[in-house]
Amino acid sequence: FPRGHMGSSSSAFFETPLLPTSAAGPGERGLASSAPPVPIISTMAANKPIPLAKFLDGAAVDGAADSLPSAPVAGEPPGEKGTKYVMAWNGREPLPLPPDVIKAEENKKTFTASNRLHTQPPATVDEFKAKVADMIREYFDSADVMEVIRQLEELRMPRQHDQLVRRSIILSFERTSREREMVAVLISSLHVRRIISSSQVFDAFITLLESADDLVLDCPSADKMLAHFLADAVLDGCLTPTFILEPPPLNVKISDRARELAEGVLREAADRLREGTAVSAPSESLSVPLAEVKRHIESMMSEYLQAEDVGEVARRLREGQVHLPLRHEVVKRGVRVAMQRGPRECEAVSRLISALYGNVLPAAEIARGFEALLEEASDLALDVPAAPRMLANFIARGVADEVVPVSFVDQALRTTNGEEGAAGSDALRQAKALLSMGHTGTRMARIWGARAVVAKASVEEIKAIFQDLVDEFYVSFDHEEAQRALAEMGVAAYHHEFVKKLLRRAVEGSDEDRTLALGLLGQLTAGPEPLVSKDAVALGLERLVFNMADLRLDTPNADSILEQMQKDALRLKVVPPTA
Secondary structure, eight states, rough: OHHHHSSSOOOHHTTSSSSOOOGOOOSSSTBBSSSOOOOOTTOOOTTTOOOHHHHHHOOOOSOOOOOOOOOOTTOOOOOSSHHHHHHHSSSSSSSOOOOHHHHHHHHTOOOOOOTTOOOOOSSHHHHHHHHHHHHHHHHHHHHHHHHHHHHHHTOOGGTTTTHHHHHHHHHHHHHOOOOHHHHHHHHHHHHTSSSSOOHHHHHHHHHHHHHHHHHHHHHHTTTHHHHHHHHHHHHTTTTTHHHHHHOOOOOOTHHHHHHHHHHHHHHHHHHHHHHHHTTTTTGGGSOOOOOHHHHHHHHHHHHHHHOHHHHHHHHHHHHTTOOOOGGGGHHHHHHHHHHTTTTHHHHHHHHHHHBBTTTTBOOHHHHHHHHHHHHHHHHHHHOOTTTTHHHHHHHHHHHHHHHHHHHHHHHHHHHHOOOTTTTHHHHHHHHHHHHSSSHHHHHHHHHOOHHHHHOOOOOOHHHHHHHHHHHHHHHHHOOOOOOHHHHHHHHHHHHHHOOOOHHHHHHHHHHHHHHHHHHHHHHOOOSSSSSSOOOHHHHHHHHHHHHHHHHHHHEEEEHHHHHHHHHHHHHHSSSSOOO
């Protein structure tokens, strides 16, 4: 190009097109010097720059192949990925949403079990069953128990979880032994996590037994596989052995063929159960009637509440006198007996459960024991009106002692659906309120009252209780509460220790603290039958004088303060005149 063209505006270049090589003569260097220029931009003045958008709007093109699309491309193959929706944008209207976002919006309208954000609970039981079937098939492929738990929580239909037990067992009949083992593990895992209850497992197996004849038509070996599942459920703690050894009555409307098959399933499950429990307990113990086992447990608990020998109870359990699948009865019977006695017995049973936790009393058996108590809470309230509150105390104490899972209360409330007025639901709500308070460990350690704790407490533990009582008094200034707590402890022989701690805090405090301390002692020593004797107050003052060297380290003028307090005590008549 001539030097002048290179230095001028770019518009001159568009007005001087190149000719094809074949049309150019020799020495013409490809330029059409004689042909008139073809204007491409009609609205553009020569040698004057314009915006790019105006250039694109006014560009004249020869063919449709070079033109930009004015709308989304029609006939695009479905499922083709990429950013063509951006390329198809005309630039004038708002940018359309990506295809995956549009699909996600559509998924909001329908239920998809794998959609974490937009899942909606099914409206009917039939729809729930369909989703559970899809969930189980997906579990067979992934073997992910946590994914099943997540999807069940999203469905938010805890009272229908027995359908999962039933559907998973039926679907496994047409699979291999691997899938059947996976189903057994799934049921046990969900039961331990309190996502399904023992009553739901019970209902599922009752339904399966009553429909055994239909199951055998589809799968001839269904009865044998069902017996295997039933024995596994007992061994895993999902059901009690009484379901097999003393089976519940079946529906009277089922056919004789179905009843015969159900009885055969129970007999085979009993044989498997005896083989499976031979390691943990003598097989002949399974032949003992349940009523006799319960009587044995109640006798054992009565002996324990008299002697409070945890080692003896553990020894008898290890010897197989109560085999593993029935050890939840130890929790159930122990709590029931303690409720009918008093706070000391309740404290003893709480300590027993905590001491046996582990191999002797697994966490699953403890949870099953409390689950059974919740189901019978209404009946317990007839004999013990305070049963819901006491059961709440037992559960909260178990959570604080780390023998009951933290999620037990929430899962149980979800399973029972929090029915108003039900004794079990009331107990769970009270337990949740107790656990939501601050200083849970300290509160739960004394949930049964100071007297119950002091009954087996050491001297150091009694001193710690006195110190907490003094600290609480100087925070609340509640004379009545301090008097009630001291009376509840019932340790008159140690009252001098309480006086010593109360007055020491007063010496180290202000004049107001000393006035409060002497006022409390005046109430405690008043009346013909005082709660704290004047001799105990005098002994507490004497012990405080004996420790004067320690007092001076924190309070240099402790001598004069204590001397004045002794005079005030004589004036208020909280010590004998000769003190």
